[in-house]
Amino acid sequence: MDGEWQRLVGRYARLVWAVARSHRLTDQEAADVSQTTWLRLAERRGELRLPHRVQAWLVTTARRESLRALAARRRERCLDLETLGRVAHLDRFRVPDPADLVIQGDRAGRLWRAFARMPLRCRQLLWIAAYAPDLSYVRVAELLGMPVGSIGPTRGRCLAALRRRLVGELGAAG
Amino acid sequence: MTDEELYAELTEVVANTDPLPPQVLAAAGAAGAVTAPRGIRLHEVDPAPGMRGDDLIMLSAYGVTVRVELGEAITGVVTGTGGVVELRTPDGSWFAEIDPAGRFTVEGLPRGPVSLRVHGEALLVGEWMTW
Numbered sequence: 001m002d003g004e005w006q007r008l009v010g011r012y013a014r015l016v017w018a019v020a021r022s023h024r025l026t027d028q029e030a031a032d033v034s035q036t037t038w039l040r041l042a043e044r045r046g047e048l049r050l051p052h053r054v055q056a057w058l059v060t061t062a063r064r065e066s067l068r069a070l071a072a073r074r075r076e077r078c079l080d081l082e083t084l085g086r087v088a089h090l091d092r093f094r095v096p097d098p099a100d101l102v103i104q105g106d107r108a109g110r111l112w113r114a115f116a117r118m119p120l121r122c123r124q125l126l127w128i129a130a131y132a133p134d135l136s137y138v139r140v141a142e143l144l145g146m147p148v149g150s151i152g153p154t155r156g157r158c159l160a161a162l163r164r165r166l167v168g169e170l171g172a173a174g
Numbered sequence: 175m176t177d178e179e180l181y182a183e184l185t186e187v188v189a190n191t192d193p194l195p196p197q198v199l200a201a202a203g204a205a206g207a208v209t210a211p212r213g214i215r216l217h218e219v220d221p222a223p224g225m226r227g228d229d230l231i232m233l234s235a236y237g238v239t240v241r242v243e244l245g246e247a248i249t250g251v252v253t254g255t256g257g258v259v260e261l262r263t264p265d266g267s268w269f270a271e272i273d274p275a276g277r278f279t280v281e282g283l284p285r286g287p288v289s290l291r292v293h294g295e296a297l298l299v300g301e302w303m304t305w
Contacts, residue, residue: 002206005203005206006203006206009199009202009203009206013194013198013199013202014189014194016202017194017198021192027195028285029304030198031195031197031198031201032285032286032287032304033304034198034201034202035198035201035202035205035264035286035287036286036287036302036303036304038201038202038205038206039205039208039264039287039289039302040301040302041205042205042206042207042208042209043208043209043210043211043301043302044210045210046210065303065304068303068304068305069304071229072244072285072304072305075229075244075245108186108187108190108191111183111184111187112187112188112191115184115187115188126181126184126188127188129181130181130184130185130188130189131188131189133185156177159177159180159181160177162180162184163175163180166180
């Protein structure tokens with residue numbers, strides 16, 4: 001294992017994971033997407049020299065593979081019950097609800113629950129940005145299929161909505 | 175609390191609540207041992223209009239096309255060459271003969287990354303993809 005590869009993995013593994021998870025993939029699906037993405041990069045190492053190109057390429061590839069994983073899940077849903085018995089993890093059919101997760105800390109738990117109930121678009125935007133603060137708006141726009149000019153305002157609206165929900169959570173907690 | 179403070183807090187909560195699993199990091203590290211294959215690249219092309227895209231993958235290189243259908247098994251049609259299809263996974267390879275009509279079928283392939291290769295007159299190598 002060479003140092004250059006380890007540096008790449010160290011820098012971007014969380015980003016690739018976040019792209020997959022922001023598509024609401026299960027742990028297993030996101031793990032598969034991540035591994036595929038890194039295998040693809042390994043075979044192309046000679047072609048992608050500039051760091052920002054690597055980042056962009058990883059995001060685009062992880063997104064494409066995430067969509068493929070979602071298509072595979074839809075396919076599996078169509079299989080008959082006899083086939084279901086052969087599928088190792090019925091978990092694959094359940095979109096994980098982060099609100100199920102056990103969280104340390106009261107305020108963190110409320111913030112997470114508020115976040116988990118946000119519309120998908122907001123969750124994706126904030127989740128990706130949370131993992132990759134240096135990701136440019138251009139890349140985020142590409143990833144979410146939104147105009148670049150709308151990323152900043154949308155992020156502001158999403159944070160405002162999150163703040164309102166958090167207040168609601170606090171209210172609910174009494 | 176400002177937007178940036180809220181955002182910083184959210185970042186921390188997301189990172190703590192959905193951390194990168196160690197095995198995912200390990201698999202990414204291990205992928206670095208994979209080197210570029212010596213064969214000719216099979217490129218993914220868009221299926222013809224009207225064909226359902228989700229379950230159908232079209233690969234092409236130098237007059238050879240591979241139409242792959244993803245279902246309970248992986249089936250496909252190869253035009254332009256005969257030989258053997260290899261479905262490579264990180265855990266080993268599954269092989270299938272291309273029959274005289276160009277068809278092949280592979281059953282029991284585990285979920286996860288897969289790279290399709292055709293061993294014919296030349297070695298044709300497809301990109302890794304998630305199945």
